[in-house]
Amino acid sequence: MTSLNVTRLAEPLGAEITGIDVSGPVDAALIGAITEALLDHHVIVMRDQTLTPEQQVTFSRRFGDLVVRVSGEFLHPEFPEVLILSNRQVNGQYAGATAAFAGELWHTDLTYAERPSMGSMLHALEVADEGGDTAWANLYLAYETLPEETRRRIDGLKAIHVRDRRRNPRGAITDSGGIDVDKYYSVKVTDSVHPMVRTHPVTGRKSLFATPRFAVAIEGMDDRDAQPLLDELFAHQINPVFIYQHKWRVGDLVFWDNRCTAHLAVGGIVAPGIRHLHRTSIAGDRPF
Numbered sequence: 001m002t003s004l005n006v007t008r009l010a011e012p013l014g015a016e017i018t019g020i021d022v023s024g025p026v027d028a029a030l031i032g033a034i035t036e037a038l039l040d041h042h043v044i045v046m047r048d049q050t051l052t053p054e055q056q057v058t059f060s061r062r063f064g065d066l067v068v069r070v071s072g073e074f075l076h077p078e079f080p081e082v083l084i085l086s087n088r089q090v091n092g093q094y095a096g097a098t099a100a101f102a103g104e105l106w107h108t109d110l111t112y113a114e115r116p117s118m119g120s121m122l123h124a125l126e127v128a129d130e131g132g133d134t135a136w137a138n139l140y141l142a143y144e145t146l147p148e149e150t151r152r153r154i155d156g157l158k159a160i161h162v163r164d165r166r167r168n169p170r171g172a173i174t175d176s177g178g179i180d181v182d183k184y185y186s187v188k189v190t191d192s193v194h195p196m197v198r199t200h201p202v203t204g205r206k207s208l209f210a211t212p213r214f215a216v217a218i219e220g221m222d223d224r225d226a227q228p229l230l231d232e233l234f235a236h237q238i239n240p241v242f243i244y245q246h247k248w249r250v251g252d253l254v255f256w257d258n259r260c261t262a263h264l265a266v267g268g269i270v271a272p273g274i275r276h277l278h279r280t281s282i283a284g285d286r287p288f
């Protein structure tokens, strides 16, 4: 078994891996060790990587098929599996998705899909001196620390997950960065219904599975009851004791497990800081 140099970064989740290079051929033993670190720490930061978009796609594919986002905006022209996140402006247009389209609300990736992402990777090509952190929350802990009565209340309930922020009471876009929001959401995507308590398909642990970005309602429950319950769960899941906040370094390749975490683009990039990242997302199973 390949052993990795893994150092925990925070109590609730997050670990750093040094001394590996995933740009070229990666053997099955190393993939196995990275998978084990992901299951143990939920967010892993592989330091000092230099990956072309093609190399990131090749490495990400070792963990499953990749998901291409349904709207064409912000996709890499040669490798559409790569979503570009950037605050750089070229001819008055952003060179990639800004936080309004990638992360300014707490979320778990692609839960509006029937089979949400199992995990995603972000590779930092440029980072700002100040601001632009990403925060992750451990949703196993969020579930386990709910009052017993709330746990009992949500066990068996299902939330309705919606891509279109215009249909989300918590989702108003305040700064679209010049993107036509109506056009962006004109791609029709069927809503998905997922259990609010999810069992991780590998570890068997239960986690809270609803975030403010995508979960807008509870199946079969009147909004007068559902919205306060969602508010309570959303407030609970971002207790600082569940969170690791990552300050990016150039070369970081962060891989997180979407089956037990939520994350947020914290924002606050101080001009003239430029933050430019490439993201890939790996297909997952139907939550149960």
Ligand SMILES: O=C(O)CCC(=O)C(=O)O
Pocket (backbone or CB within 6 Å): 085, 102, 103, 104, 109, 120, 122, 132, 133, 134, 135, 263, 264, 265, 266, 279
């Ligand atoms: O930009 C960030 O910090 C987070 C991006 C994000 O939420 C995502 O890629 O899903």
